[in-house]
Amino acid sequence: MELLYFGDKGWGDELFFATLMTIAVSITAMIIGFIFAALFTPLKLSNNKFLNSIGNAYTTVIRGVPELLVIYLFFFGGSGAIMFVASIFGYNDYIEINAFLTGSFSIGIISGAYSTEVFRGALQSIDKGQFEAAKVLGFNKYIYFFKIILPQMLRLAIPNLSNVWQITLKDTSLISVTGLVEIMRQSYIAAGSTRDPLFFYSFAAVLYLMLTFLSMQLLNRLEIKYSKGY
């Protein structure tokens, strides 16, 4: 237990901040994923064949390729791509992007593909009459989407979104390969310097279990809140 003391003696405070980092990356990735989902869900539902195939390509490729490979692509390719864009504008110095951004972005793209599928499914299972009624009543676009479609969509999407959250939370462990100090990376460092990998990796497992357990409790409450009236 001494290994978990806070301060210089143990790894308690390091692991605490690493846990906060994991939460921060997961939330950022989830939000980036929502942005991607907001862009690609309309494409997937579009009648235009070309737009539709773009949407399908995104979800198929990301869901069919290992997360680790996607992370390597952004980790090794990210700064190259940004430097290329910068060189067009005449900036030729080396640019290194922050591990937090690369990590959240790559996990975000992955989580976005799952969220897209969830939103698509939710939108498709809303009764057609709801769309028609809203149009017939002449609501403007804002009310049409935010007051009529979105609340119904959320009710259907939240149970599946909590699965996406679980996947995203667990996927963040993979960005430890890029050197971002989250739970997995911190445990790796601690295990290396104390030569006690069994303890630290088991403790990491406990931390992840705690995070998944607590977030499930919260999400279940949200689910109950949104399914009020049904």
Place this chain on the structure above:
Amino acid sequence: MDIELMINSFPKLLNATLITLKLLSVSLILGLFIGLGFAILRMNNNKLINKFAYGYSYIFRGTPLLVQIFIIYFGLGQIEYLRTTFLWVVLKEPYWCAIIAFSLNTGAYTSEILRSAFQTIKPGYLEAGRSLGISSKIIFTKIQIPIAIKQSLPAYGNEIILMLKGTSLASTVTLMDLTGVAKYIISTTFKPVEVFIVAGGIYLFMTFIIHNVIKFLEKKYGFQT
């Protein structure tokens, strides 16, 4: 776009695909047995056994696969006692550590899939079997298992694809699977996009095949209850 690199790296990556497929098939077979075992335990009326099986699947589904591999590969070697037993022959090999982690992980998911499949079997089938005087052993092997397999095909297909992606983590314990070799080529050539296209293409091709095989099986054995 470096086409030459893509062509040159293709045979290397294809070679590494064999390891990926080996890891996948061995862990799926072992995982199926583990999953079936725990699904049966989950349906046991004894509360303790039930809780144990639930705990197993909760722990393996609630933690990242990476942690599980690291505990088995780096962690278990630390126990002095284990080093003296025959288990050490298995546990010192990264290949077997990866297989153990993958099998236990997919076993947890499979047990959930099978459990829900068993629970959706209509009690009428079992009652019919019992009233015909069929022994409960035969009811299980000849009625419950075939129905459960058919019921769980779509979900199990997803699990196979998830596991295929999961095998990429073997590269973190020094195994040169498809992702491991891809990472090696990326870090020596600094051409991530080209390598990603080739390696990702191979993964997508495998996903495509698995998806269609499952679809075919669903059609062939598909059956409404």
